[in-house]
Amino acid sequence: MGGSFTINHLVYLLQGMMWTVVLSALAFLLGSVAGFGVMLMRTARTRLLRQISFVYVQVIQGTPLLIVLFVVYFGLGVVGIELPPLLAAGVSLMVYCSAFLGEIWRGCVESVPRTQWEAAEGLALTRWQTLVDVILPQAARIATPPTVGFLVQVLKSTSLASVVGFVELTRAAQVVNNSLFTPFLVFGIAGVLYFALCYPLSRWSRSLERKLNVGRRQAA
Amino acid sequence: MSAVVKLHDIHKSFGSVEVLKGVSFEIDKGEVVAIIGRSGSGKSTALRCINRLETIQSGTLEVCGHRIDHADLDLRALRQDVGMVFQSYNLFPHLTVEENITLAPRRVKKLPTRDARALALSSLERVGLAEKIDAYPEQLSGGQQQRVAIARSLAMQPKVMLFDEVTSALDPQLTGEVLRVMEILAQGGMTMAVVTHEMAFARRVADRVIFMHQGRVWETGPGAMLDDPQTPELRAFLANGL
Amino acid sequence: MKYTFDFASLQEYWPEFLRGALMTLEMTVIACVFGLVIGVLCAIGRRGKRKWLAALCGAYVEVVRNTPYLIQIFFIFFGLSSAGLRLPIFAAAVLTMVFNVGAYTAEIVRAGMDTIHPGQIEAAEALGLSVPQIYWDVILRPSLERVYPSLTGQFVLMMLSSSVTSQISAEELTGVANSVQSESFRSFETFIVVAGLYFVLAMLLKLAFHLFGQAIFPRRRRLGTPL
Ligand SMILES: Nc1ncnc2c1ncn2[C@@H]1O[C@H](COP(=O)(O)OP(=O)(O)OP(=O)(O)O)[C@@H](O)[C@H]1O
Numbered sequence: 030m031g032g033s034f035t036i037n038h039l040v041y042l043l044q045g046m047m048w049t050v051v052l053s054a055l056a057f058l059l060g061s062v063a064g065f066g067v068m069l070m071r072t073a074r075t076r077l078l079r080q081i082s083f084v085y086v087q088v089i090q091g092t093p094l095l096i097v098l099f100v101v102y103f104g105l106g107v108v109g110i111e112l113p114p115l116l117a118a119g120v121s122l123m124v125y126c127s128a129f130l131g132e133i134w135r136g137c138v139e140s141v142p143r144t145q146w147e148a149a150e151g152l153a154l155t156r157w158q159t160l161v162d163v164i165l166p167q168a169a170r171i172a173t174p175p176t177v178g179f180l181v182q183v184l185k186s187t188s189l190a191s192v193v194g195f196v197e198l199t200r201a202a203q204v205v206n207n208s209l210f211t212p213f214l215v216f217g218i219a220g221v222l223y224f225a226l227c228y229p230l231s232r233w234s235r236s237l238e239r240k241l242n243v244g245r246r247q248a249a
Numbered sequence: 250m251s252a253v254v255k256l257h258d259i260h261k262s263f264g265s266v267e268v269l270k271g272v273s274f275e276i277d278k279g280e281v282v283a284i285i286g287r288s289g290s291g292k293s294t295a296l297r298c299i300n301r302l303e304t305i306q307s308g309t310l311e312v313c314g315h316r317i318d319h320a321d322l323d324l325r326a327l328r329q330d331v332g333m334v335f336q337s338y339n340l341f342p343h344l345t346v347e348e349n350i351t352l353a354p355r356r357v358k359k360l361p362t363r364d365a366r367a368l369a370l371s372s373l374e375r376v377g378l379a380e381k382i383d384a385y386p387e388q389l390s391g392g393q394q395q396r397v398a399i400a401r402s403l404a405m406q407p408k409v410m411l412f413d414e415v416t417s418a419l420d421p422q423l424t425g426e427v428l429r430v431m432e433i434l435a436q437g438g439m440t441m442a443v444v445t446h447e448m449a450f451a452r453r454v455a456d457r458v459i460f461m462h463q464g465r466v467w468e469t470g471p472g473a474m475l476d477d478p479q480t481p482e483l484r485a486f487l488a489n490g491l
Numbered sequence: 492m493k494y495t496f497d498f499a500s501l502q503e504y505w506p507e508f509l510r511g512a513l514m515t516l517e518m519t520v521i522a523c524v525f526g527l528v529i530g531v532l533c534a535i536g537r538r539g540k541r542k543w544l545a546a547l548c549g550a551y552v553e554v555v556r557n558t559p560y561l562i563q564i565f566f567i568f569f570g571l572s573s574a575g576l577r578l579p580i581f582a583a584a585v586l587t588m589v590f591n592v593g594a595y596t597a598e599i600v601r602a603g604m605d606t607i608h609p610g611q612i613e614a615a616e617a618l619g620l621s622v623p624q625i626y627w628d629v630i631l632r633p634s635l636e637r638v639y640p641s642l643t644g645q646f647v648l649m650m651l652s653s654s655v656t657s658q659i660s661a662e663e664l665t666g667v668a669n670s671v672q673s674e675s676f677r678s679f680e681t682f683i684v685v686a687g688l689y690f691v692l693a694m695l696l697k698l699a700f701h702l703f704g705q706a707i708f709p710r711r712r713r714l715g716t717p718l
């Protein structure tokens with residue numbers, strides 16, 4: 030076909046970008062819930078729970094997201110569940126997020142000094158109360174910068190959903206390029222759009238981290 | 250003329266703040282000069298100008314025949330002639346004591362690797378730490394680290410040694426061992442400029458004491474001058490301790 | 492509906508899987524070596540006095556870190572071929588990997604360099620070391636030792652990300668998996684096997700990096716403490 034890049038192409042890319050955001054939000058929300066569970070298991074008292082969640086995290090972090098995506102896509106397909114691409118991608122990304130977020134948050138929970146647990150136990154709080162009222166509020170402050178940083182990771186990872194045919198930004202760019210054959214321009218614009226989403230988050234994450242470090246140094 | 254270090258009318262500013270306001274002094278071969286003065290009086294800056302860790306704005310500065318204010322100065326040749334020991338030791342943490350000592354001889358003087366250990370040993374013997382040759386810096390006490398730092402400088406066989414408050418970071422009992430090493434060096438004929446707060450050391454070991462005040466050489470004389478200060482500033486300085 | 496697993500019919504493909512895994516490893520090793528070189532040069536550039544060079548290196552790092560690897564692959568691969576430069580697929584895939592991992596490496600190495608106290612550099616200057624010698628012996632070596640765990644972690648992630656190069660038909664492990672599944676019609680099993688293979692590769696790589704670290708950082712070997 031050929032032709033030149035028009036406003037219609039741009040609108041098409043922007044629509045793809047919107048789906049990138051939707052998919053990212055979905056993956057992040059579902060992944061947060063699952064990741065919270067992973068974090069609880071990783072810090073549980075029961076050894077078996079810790080071991081199971083450890084293996085889970087190791088396996089997911091040791092497997093490419095693209096392969097997770099294929100396993101979910103084909104796996105659910107063969108057991109007869111026909112997932113729409115959005116859901117297949119959402120489930121894969123959720124699995125991926127849960128392992129990474131679980132691990133990030135475990136680190137934050139464990140960086141709260143042991144003495145905080147002991148002090149709360151001294152006040153006869155249950156383990157759950159201690160976690161919710163004492164530990165998590167402290168861990169949350171430490172967890173914010175890396176969690177925001179991980180959002181960038183999620184946004185970038187959603188580009189893989191294009192592989193199973195979900196039309197987000199990367200897929201949209203492929204479609205446009207297939208008709209125009211101007212890869213530098215089309216993928217360049219897609220790159221700029223991704224950058225516009227990710228860079229502010231990166232900056233934000235870094236500034237949060239700086240503030241946190243300053244706060245810590247003053248407290249020390 | 251046997252002066253190895255000659256400063257004449259040195260001016261040095263950081264931004265708009267003039268830190269050295271016309272400093273002049275000389276150090277003869279084999280002479281030990283102690284530089285004392287209040288915090289901020291410009292002692293470190295004067296010392297750091299001598300091996301060009303700081304650049305000067307005006308004045309003439311000659312060290313071991315190197316004209317430091319000249320554009321064609323051979324910086325690395327100068328640095329081979331001038332050793333420097335810092336308050337914070339600055340040993341390289343990823344290298345053993347031996348590697349710390351032989352790094353510069355190997356890199357700068359192309360010392361063959363097979364001669365490196367012997368050089369490290371002989372330098373360490375001068376500071377009494379031969380048995381620590383394979384240790385890493387973090388395995389040593391502060392005093393030991395500082396003695397290794399001295400050995401590291403000595404291994405380059407410098408003609409002049411600069412010491413910038415080398416005992417200030419040390420506990421009193423560790424200070425003694427470092428000062429003893431420096432005293433032995435002084436007796437061995439090393440030319441030394443020593444910025445220090447150890448008045449007893451200055452009095453006993455230094456051939457000459459320079460009192461700096463507000464970026465100037467305020468008073469200078471033999472060690473005994475500390476018992477008979479001429480200026481009210483030196484008198485106040487000595488009375489207040491630091 | 493009931494599904495019966497059939498891993499047996501994949502047995503005949505294991506030489507292919509092995510070939511794919513080896514290619515993944517090969518690509519990763521090449522990418523890491525060149526990525527490290529680029530990362531180090533870029534980290535030095537960002538510290539340097541030349542403003543334009545520092546800005547250029549900074550822009551490279553930010554662009555790579557804030558765009559998806561897949562977009563970078565398409566941009567480079569299709570872009571170059573539209574400009575008439577047709578690289579072999581292996582070379583193109585490795586090129587995109589180098590481009591990608593170089594930026595992450597640069598950021599890690601820079602963080603390592605920031606931990607070097609200025610006094611270390613002054614001490615080295617006072618000993619007469621030249622600027623390149625100071626960079627190598629006093630800045631880079633301890634920096635790399637300090638960031639070695641994050642650096643090698645990044646390399647393992649790069650190995651996993653290399654699966655994306657299958658999208659430009661690189662015949663690495665995922666590429667092999669794609670052809671095996673379309674031949675054998677056992678897609679689910681194929682990707683489970685390949686997931687396992689990647690996991691094994693990741694473990695092997697971690698082990699190799701650990702042993703390599705012990706070999707090149709004697710201090711770590713002897714004291715066992717982080718620098
Ligand atoms: N790199 C620098 N940039 C700006 N100002 C500096 C710098 N180095 C030193 N100064 C200033 O120069 C003045 C003299 O500093 P210098 O370190 O020479 O003093 P000093 O006599 O060695 O003091 P101390 O006993 O505290 O070491 C001080 O006011 C200091 O703040």
Ligand SMILES: [Mg+2]
Binds near residue numbers: 413
């Ligand atoms: Mg000083």
